[in-house]
Amino acid sequence: MTDAIAIERLEKTYASGFQALKPVDLAVRRGEIFALLGPNGAGKTTLISIVCGIVNPTGGRVLVEGHDILRQARVTRALIGLVPQELTTDSFESVIATVTFSRGLFGKPADPAHIERVLRDLSLWDKRDTQIRYLSGGMKRRVLIAKALSHEPKILFLDEPTAGVDVELRRDMWEIVRDLKRKGVTVVLTTHYIQEAEEMADRIGVMSRGELLVVDEKANLMRRLGRKTLILRLAEPLAALPPALSAYDLTLTEEGRTLTHAYAATEDRPPVGPLLADLGSAGVVVGDVETRQSSLEDIFVDLVHGGDAPDSAPTTQEAAA
Ligand SMILES: Nc1ncnc2c1ncn2[C@@H]1O[C@H](COP(=O)(O)OP(=O)(O)OP(=O)(O)O)[C@@H](O)[C@H]1O
Ligand SMILES: [Mg+2]
Incomplete structure (x- = not known):
């Protein structure tokens, strides 16, 4: 046609x-x-x-x-x-x-x-x-x-x-x-x-x-360009990331109150079960887990400015493993 x-x-x-x-x-x-x-x-x-x-x-x-x-x-x-x-x-x-x-x-x-x-x-x-x-x-x-x-x-x-x-x-x-x-x-x-x-x-x-x-x-x-962020809300703020968790690609944010892990929307969700277990062994108590999906606006900003897209409002609330 x-x-x-x-x-x-x-x-x-x-x-x-x-x-x-x-x-x-x-x-x-x-x-x-x-x-x-x-x-x-x-x-x-x-x-x-x-x-x-x-x-x-x-x-x-x-x-x-x-x-x-x-x-x-x-x-x-x-x-x-x-x-x-x-x-x-x-x-x-x-x-x-x-x-x-x-x-x-x-x-x-x-x-x-x-x-x-x-x-x-x-x-x-x-x-x-x-x-x-x-x-x-x-x-x-x-x-x-x-x-x-x-x-x-x-x-x-x-x-x-x-x-x-x-x-x-x-x-x-x-x-x-x-x-x-x-x-x-x-x-x-x-x-x-x-x-x-x-x-x-x-x-x-x-x-x-x-x-x-x-x-x-x-x-x-x-789907192609979107990113997801796994957000772990901590029961108690952390001063620093425990060395035992260095294998996971985690970032400490919100003055130590949350741990985040960003990944491509095309990737599978990171292994939440083992992550929570390792956090538990390190003495970190997780209060809540959610996943955020970047919006079209984030993707646009990313494309045009080549920078990091800010996270959007949560679109999915997924229970921990
Ligand atoms: N007649 C013209 N002579 C010289 N440069 C021009 C002319 N018209 C547009 N431009 C330039 O070409 C570029 C593209 O302009 P254009 O109007 O196509 O952008 P746009 O994507 O429509 O922007 P906007 O979102 O502001 O409408 C701009 O840098 C503009 O200054
Ligand atoms: Mg125009």
Whole structure:
């Protein structure tokens, strides 16, 4: 099956000489929700802008539904809808005029029924005659989505759709995106809210400094790169780790009140039984045992900064052996 988007060795060096994209390869599958994560300046908007035909690549190629974005630009642009990162919405035009005009830009014949459906889906129908400059920030974002959907694209790009948006609207957005997926639309979104990617995405790509560091199914990513920490809460604080326990990779934390052992999520849990027995022989009494699993956010921080991921809230509470 043809991928929705096939990106091969894509590069971008801006006129300033800054290389925003090192060669990037990525295939976005039809019908999936793909989340692109990365810190500020990673190259997410650059990548999206190239696929959408707004920025010219300096190397590589991109196929949209099998069509080359440079040689068949008219075809590929019509297949794509873009909700840009920046809001440019001080317009004097009404909502309905703006969205109707957007459809016309793609050379699609007028279809008032479609425009009505889009505006109703986005709860904008009641505001259809309002000038855009009088809408709230959240409503303006909805208008951007309506514009992007006006010409019935097969692929929708959402560049930080929920930046600065309240919790309720964020949840609405998620529902809108899921609904689009149900209708067969491929969605590529960027976000700084890891929870959003965790909630929505089928697959996740992490970018940093113009490179795509990993691309994987969300669940695989958690399994492959996640880490677990075994935490032993001690009945009495310890001043130092007893030498008899040096064979175990343990760290004394929380002012001697806990012993921790970090291991890869793909590894088996360390042998808790023998460990507890050895602790007992050394006179250390363990009050409680739990296991923590690193979150997607920990994995992200780890990937991007190459540092140690902090432990997240406990997700599993496992009894000692
Ligand atoms: N027109 C331009 N000329 C020169 N450099 C640019 C231009 N546009 C972007 N850049 C640089 O390219 C890099 C990638 O920018 P880009 O906007 O793609 O990042 P991003 O991942 O979308 O970041 P953010 O999360 O802040 O939106 C940045 O260092 C940026 O300063
Ligand atoms: Mg950006």
